[in-house]
Amino acid sequence: MNLKELSDFLKLSPTTVSRAINGYPEVSEATRKRVVEAAEANNYHPSHLASGLAKGKAMAIGHVIPLSKHMVMNPHFSDFISGAGDVYCKAGYDMLIRVVAEGEEESVYKKLAKDGRVDGVIVHGPSNYDARIEALQDIGIPFVVHGRTNQDESTYNWVDVNNVRAFKRATNYLLDLGHRDIAFINGFEFMNFAMRRRSGYEEALHEASIEINPEIMFTGEMTEPQGYESMKQLLKRAKPPTAILLSSILPSMGAMRAVQEAGLTVGKDVSIVTFDDQLSFLQNSGDIPMFTSVRSSIRDAGVRVAEILLDQINQPKADPYHELWEAELVLGKSTGRPVSV
Amino acid sequence: MNLKELSDFLKLSPTTVSRAINGYPEVSEATRKRVVEAAEANNYHPSHLASGLAKGKAMAIGHVIPLSKHMVMNPHFSDFISGAGDVYCKAGYDMLIRVVAEGEEESVYKKLAKDGRVDGVIVHGPSNYDARIEALQDIGIPFVVHGRTNQDESTYNWVDVNNVRAFKRATNYLLDLGHRDIAFINGFEFMNFAMRRRSGYEEALHEASIEINPEIMFTGEMTEPQGYESMKQLLKRAKPPTAILLSSILPSMGAMRAVQEAGLTVGKDVSIVTFDDQLSFLQNSGDIPMFTSVRSSIRDAGVRVAEILLDQINQPKADPYHELWEAELVLGKSTGRPVSV
DNA sequence: AAAACTGATCAAAGCGCTTTGGAAAACCAC
């Protein structure tokens, strides 16, 4: 059943029926009621394609998700997406996802923006210099970046965590406890957030006049095995570091496994501080959390980014909008004073 | 730039331009080349909405993802989706995701199917009796179920793992090692896969004439904390079970943490067999995997489910299609003979 | 009672594309 049929059935014009359903004021309450009931009864649903075409809005938001070399979908996405998806759903928008091999993102974003299928897009995982930003600005489609780049921040919308401050604080906390050998297991540093985290770590060490030791700094895909393998490397050293900073709960689980396997105790022999995205399936909670962490919910970020994007779509002339979030430092069981030698 | 403008520019009719771009044979190679080049040069992208409307196909597949009570997105989705998304992308389809509060799924599926926005849908996480199946059959939209229900299996498309057999094998393996007290930490048993896993476990115990003990059987959301808490319960018992069966790597990580925290060793004091979906971010691999497991890739399932759906969309008259996969039993470090009393 | 206004409805054009049913041009054989 389509609009025409429904309006024939009701002996009304398509105009009136359309307006009745979309809540326009030009139609009397009596007929509106009649129309809505008939639509319900006949199981009529307006075609999204047709209405989208007619009003030039697609009522959908695009996400492009790059798969890494090993076709791995970063698990942090699922929480981000569940936050964003919830916002879209409530606003009547759909989420359009394109999974794409690493490297092709830019062209996929362009196509997505051009073919009129979405009204705005989210940029995930910006690198230090990210060509997508200028590409999207050229096209003129609204977009929000989750994170930032090293490009001019003032020209686009973004929501980011203060990664420098977070990791500086985490490092300082370990320094205050008396640690001097602090390892760092980071994500890939071409990703902007990872680069900023490293800056925070290095700043803190600098200020404490501790030399930076590249031998105890790792980068890689933030997975459980990454944490495990890196930690194993560290424990092999003549003088293993007494504290480790990690970029996500996932590698932290792996690091913990390596520590326990070596017969050592986390929080005593080795202190761990992790960034905690509050992944819903790996929650670091309880009376005293398992890990000491700098914490910021990636799901909340998804919510906020989505809200901002919808706002920008409805007010296309608005100025670029930013939010910089501070992570909280949460004390858990994984840190303590270093065992004195 | 739209079709009309491009065709004016080329001094051709929209018909010819459209055909040239879509690769129809009625247009000479010379003009096709001219058209394609002009399209490129003018950065012309056909409107997806308009073409979808005109040909009655949306070129998109719908996924409805229920959030659990705590707004948690099951992390297993992300791997499934990355597999499916890859297939869609290669076939020129988009993935449309609606995140929806638990319980509203049926109506959301209906709306999605009706409003012409997608050409087919995937049914995730079927329960034992799932109303979505009949709803979708009524509507007549192609769909594929990831998993099965207890309804008549022959009437719809599905891809499933032989969960009964997998868990029976896993249990038998533990029995063969000499274990007699085997606990089971399962997912929610209103989910069909979890129910079938339980059947497999119980069948094996029955055949070995071992009584089923509900006190050492848990169900819940399959997360790290679930495994941790359940395991802690088990270790508190006067005579803790010597082996545990778990439904996913996530709770297994938690169980392992509890075991290690209690000063015991996995694979010696406590044997663990888990179902391994081969989650990309928690891989159970290496020379000898961390966990003994029954293994089946959920990403591969996503790929296959997507392929089948696209096939069904292209041949709507085809018979329902099913695939039942056998999980492999992979030996890892987490199992051994029980410590003799 | 004519004029002005208001509220409820409608006809028709348009969104940007595909596709049907020709028509025109080019080619072929005889």
Next chain:
DNA sequence: GTGGTTTTCCAAAGCGCTTTGATCAGTTTT
């Protein structure tokens, strides 16, 4: 050069909706 085929292109209708501008009754104003 006539009739028949192919090849290449086009005009126009249609997909299902929204929206502009107009109509028409009913109400109020002068």
